[in-house]
Amino acid sequence: MKKYDAIIIGAGHNGLTNAAYLAKAGLNTLVVEKNDYIGGAAVTRELHKGWFYSNCSYVCSMMRQSIHRDLNLTKHGLILVPYLGTVNFSDDGDTLSAYHSEGPYYNELRARSPHDADAMFRLQADLNRYAQLIRKTLLRTPPDPTSFRPRDIKEMLFLAKEFGALGEQEIYEYIRFFTMSAAEYLDDYFEDDLIKAAMASPGIIGTALGVYSPGSAYILLHHVMGDVDGSIGAWGLARGGMGAISKAIAGALKEHHGEIRTNSPVQKIIVKNGKAIGVALESGEEVYASIIVSNLDAKRTFTKIIDKKDLPQGIYEKAKNFKIRGSSGKVNIALSALPKFNNLPDNKYINRGGQGFTGSLKTMEKAYDCWKRGRWSEDPFIESVIPSAWDPTVAPPGKHWMSNFIQYCPAELADGPWTPEKRDQFGQTVIDKIERYSPGFKDLIVHMEVRTPYEIEKEIGLTEGNIFQGELTIDQLLFNRPFPGYSQYRMPLKNMYMCGSSTHPGGGVSSACGANAAREILIDLKKPNTVPEDDCFDE
Amino acid sequence: MNNHNKFSDERLKLSPFHERQAALNVRDAWSVWNGYKFADYYYDAEYEYFCIRNTCGTYDISPMQKYLIKGKDAESMLNRMVTRDISNLAPNRITYVCWCTNEGRMIDDGTIFKIGANEYMLTCGSPNLAWLKKASFGYSSIEIEDLTDTVAAISLQGPTSFSVLDDMGIAGIENLRPFDFITIEFNNSELTISRTGFTGDLGYELWIEKNSAIALWDALYSAGENYGIQPYGETATNMARLEAGFIMPYMEFNEALKTVHFQHDQTPFELNLGWLVDFKKPIFNGRGALLTDKKNGPTYTLTKLDIEGNKPAEASYIYADEKCTKEIGYVTSAMWSPAVKANIAMAMIKTQHLDDELWVEIYYEKELRQYDKVVRCTKQKKPFWMPERAKLTPPRKY
Numbered sequence A: 001m002k003k004y005d006a007i008i009i010g011a012g013h014n015g016l017t018n019a020a021y022l023a024k025a026g027l028n029t030l031v032v033e034k035n036d037y038i039g040g041a042a043v044t045r046e047l048h049k050g051w052f053y054s055n056c057s058y059v060c061s062m063m064r065q066s067i068h069r070d071l072n073l074t075k076h077g078l079i080l081v082p083y084l085g086t087v088n089f090s091d092d093g094d095t096l097s098a099y100h101s102e103g104p105y106y107n108e109l110r111a112r113s114p115h116d117a118d119a120m121f122r123l124q125a126d127l128n129r130y131a132q133l134i135r136k137t138l139l140r141t142p143p144d145p146t147s148f149r150p151r152d153i154k155e156m157l158f159l160a161k162e163f164g165a166l167g168e169q170e171i172y173e174y175i176r177f178f179t180m181s182a183a184e185y186l187d188d189y190f191e192d193d194l195i196k197a198a199m200a201s202p203g204i205i206g207t208a209l210g211v212y213s214p215g216s217a218y219i220l221l222h223h224v225m226g227d228v229d230g231s232i233g234a235w236g237l238a239r240g241g242m243g244a245i246s247k248a249i250a251g252a253l254k255e256h257h258g259e260i261r262t263n264s265p266v267q268k269i270i271v272k273n274g275k276a277i278g279v280a281l282e283s284g285e286e287v288y289a290s291i292i293v294s295n296l297d298a299k300r301t302f303t304k305i306i307d308k309k310d311l312p313q314g315i316y317e318k319a320k321n322f323k324i325r326g327s328s329g330k331v332n333i334a335l336s337a338l339p340k341f342n343n344l345p346d347n348k349y350i351n352r353g354g355q356g357f358t359g360s361l362k363t364m365e366k367a368y369d370c371w372k373r374g375r376w377s378e379d380p381f382i383e384s385v386i387p388s389a390w391d392p393t394v395a396p397p398g399k400h401w402m403s404n405f406i407q408y409c410p411a412e413l414a415d416g417p418w419t420p421e422k423r424d425q426f427g428q429t430v431i432d433k434i435e436r437y438s439p440g441f442k443d444l445i446v447h448m449e450v451r452t453p454y455e456i457e458k459e460i461g462l463t464e465g466n467i468f469q470g471e472l473t474i475d476q477l478l479f480n481r482p483f484p485g486y487s488q489y490r491m492p493l494k495n496m497y498m499c500g501s502s503t504h505p506g507g508g509v510s511s512a513c514g515a516n517a518a519r520e521i522l523i524d525l526k527k528p529n530t531v532p533e534d535d536c537f538d539e
Numbered sequence B: 001m002n003n004h005n006k007f008s009d010e011r012l013k014l015s016p017f018h019e020r021q022a023a024l025n026v027r028d029a030w031s032v033w034n035g036y037k038f039a040d041y042y043y044d045a046e047y048e049y050f051c052i053r054n055t056c057g058t059y060d061i062s063p064m065q066k067y068l069i070k071g072k073d074a075e076s077m078l079n080r081m082v083t084r085d086i087s088n089l090a091p092n093r094i095t096y097v098c099w100c101t102n103e104g105r106m107i108d109d110g111t112i113f114k115i116g117a118n119e120y121m122l123t124c125g126s127p128n129l130a131w132l133k134k135a136s137f138g139y140s141s142i143e144i145e146d147l148t149d150t151v152a153a154i155s156l157q158g159p160t161s162f163s164v165l166d167d168m169g170i171a172g173i174e175n176l177r178p179f180d181f182i183t184i185e186f187n188n189s190e191l192t193i194s195r196t197g198f199t200g201d202l203g204y205e206l207w208i209e210k211n212s213a214i215a216l217w218d219a220l221y222s223a224g225e226n227y228g229i230q231p232y233g234e235t236a237t238n239m240a241r242l243e244a245g246f247i248m249p250y251m252e253f254n255e256a257l258k259t260v261h262f263q264h265d266q267t268p269f270e271l272n273l274g275w276l277v278d279f280k281k282p283i284f285n286g287r288g289a290l291l292t293d294k295k296n297g298p299t300y301t302l303t304k305l306d307i308e309g310n311k312p313a314e315a316s317y318i319y320a321d322e323k324c325t326k327e328i329g330y331v332t333s334a335m336w337s338p339a340v341k342a343n344i345a346m347a348m349i350k351t352q353h354l355d356d357e358l359w360v361e362i363y364y365e366k367e368l369r370q371y372d373k374v375v376r377c378t379k380q381k382k383p384f385w386m387p388e389r390a391k392l393t394p395p396r397k398y
């Protein structure tokens, strides 16, 4: 029986990144994936002939440029294209276009509120400042604040120095920021409800928090801290869909002689004398390795694929209580033509951006109330983009597909489990809302994929369908992620590591978790580090 | 008199495509090329650059200089003028050439289309009529016609460019190989389509009598609607050509006839264009000087660089040491490449130092303050962007 140097459980983009770096360092590496496709939540699938959906994640801005460059992902087929601005729709049909160019955007804001147009400059400077600080931590392993090892002390000093450089007043602001709600944070800047709602909306994406819940300000930052080629806050699309990212990383992995086995769900991590020594597949086959890395979320890893008796005291409970609440749905729609929206000029560039069916702060909060009561929102917040409007590879010429991300949709319904009928009703709610802003929209529908947290969990194993593999609240961030004391990718079993979004820096298609974990593994193996440093544009 | 008329003599010429392009130049971003009003960009330079890499775009090359060279002596004259041997060029084929002074310094580069046995079209970036006239002294059977203002030309570049032309119903377009051209009828005019371009990607250039320019534009944009067609300007072109490793006048080279300072112009060997110089040809302009240049090695060699970090190394010096004590060259063009995700540049490096360590000192600004850093450069042999599809025949239909 062949023994590998390392087995990575799960071919999500982080698992693949981790494997690529281990293979690049010369390790004999195997990735085992339960599905018959790779990518996890960074995936492209053809569910209707000729249409290619990014089934889960749909836009990209967190992907670490230095990893893209270092793994030569362009050579492996990846090209990331920034998209043009987003249009936000208010409850009564007003539109706010975030044009891609400063002058027109300023004019657009000014038409609603000269005050807010002005304040936008200040908000952007403030968010930029916060983003820069956070970005510097993305490709670094969080220090253990209780440790006195030189490396931890050095990393603590690094954080302290970067933090200190903000200046005293800003340090207070920053700390406050982490505990605030998105809506209250924005109250300090804006008076116009649509502007406020549009700016607050990234604060609720993927989280079981509302615009008025403390902590949503950080979620907002998490969504605007990325960049495309240095333009902070910009989002891009991967040509060929998000699966192109995973495919390119898999290409790099294969270039370094790594292996991937799909259709190979892991049932258990095999543990002997407190050491992880291999994996038992559902097929009954056992595969052994010196190192086992889990790409699954922390809850799944410790409650589903490790025997409770193999775990040190307390870990099971920590994992069980890990905050990983599902709150989002995704509806992917194949269209026979490009939809037209009310109150928008016939301007082809607008279609090459996104649509935010934002409504108002009140509507977003009401949508959250539904979630709390175990229902999907009747008037949900929907963030959409039409990738085919710029990507010629994802739909037949002249045809389109629209990606709709929905907040909120609970993992468990108050009136009993999810059923296909309920799922379809949820989908109906979404297209009803879009139809309000785009009369005739429904007539364009060729095919639809409706995904509630139930489908997301079932298909890619994100517990409760939580898109970040665990909430991004301060108790689960940085050296608290996934649990205090385990933030350095090493897990309580010997030779076992984690590399998924449950680890620092969290959810999103960034490759950072996988790369950071690889760095720690290489340190333990006393191998030279091959994981690059970050390449921040703002330095 | 209204202001428009008062200044009419001084206004720039308008390209045959101007009417359509002006309507799409949302940002009013214009500059000038050979006396023509010419777009820097239309909507967003980066978006337009990505159209070249992702869908397709059009670039108005009407201001390019186009000369029809006819007559029994056309071939001998051209072969005497340019450094490459064009005697084997087949009809309906195109070749990339450059021409030099007697001292072997490069005057310009361009392309030669072989239309028939005694008929060629030469295209280039700057006016070269005077030089062509000089070069034809002593040849009796030669006629040179300047087509610049009568022939409109537009470049259609990007992965979906073939699909656009195919949907326009252009027969035989699928068989066109790189550097082939065909001539067909369009709108009662002759339309020449060449598989050429300045982007390193799949692409074509279309040449048509100027009265049919708008009809051609409309046909392109109607077929292109489903393929993400978008006009692009100088900024996007400059990005794409640098990724493709193509040289640009006044970036990589100073045209010899316009150069004031001694040897501030370049030889083809310095520009890494030695492959364009064919010494098997017994006689051509600059041959003697170029032979010496080749034998002694050029003073500088144009080199592609991959540079650490992400700050474009614009107008930077290259050093052989990190302390920057030994200067060995200068950067000619530099940018962050959004497609490749690399900090790329071309630089003139003293040939004898090509194998030294290469360091570059980069200056950049951050909120009114100047910063600088010294980082390592790595030589690149191949162009930064060289997709398979650029060469594939027939190309992929989207």
Ligand SMILES: Cc1cc2nc3c(=O)[nH]c(=O)nc-3n(C[C@H](O)[C@H](O)[C@H](O)COP(=O)(O)OP(=O)(O)OC[C@H]3O[C@@H](n4cnc5c(N)ncnc54)[C@H](O)[C@@H]3O)c2cc1C
Pocket (backbone or CB within 6 Å): A009, A010, A011, A012, A013, A014, A015, A032, A033, A034, A035, A038, A039, A040, A041, A042, A055, A056, A057, A058, A059, A060, A061, A062, A264, A265, A266, A267, A295, A296, A305, A328, A329, A330, A405, A456, A459, A460, A461, A462, A465, A466, A467, A468, A469, A499, A500, A501, A502, A506, A507, A508, A509, A510, A513
């Ligand atoms: C609907 C949705 C929309 C999103 N939108 C965006 C977005 O637009 N932009 C963005 O940046 N991020 C977005 N995200 C978040 C982002 O996609 C994820 O954070 C990221 O892809 C997670 O990557 P990962 O590699 O850490 O884990 P995952 O992608 O979760 O990978 C885990 C892998 O493990 C496999 N697996 C599970 N169990 C087993 C087992 N027992 N044996 C073997 N294999 C197993 C799974 O099949 C999967 O392939 C979105 C997520 C979702 C769900």
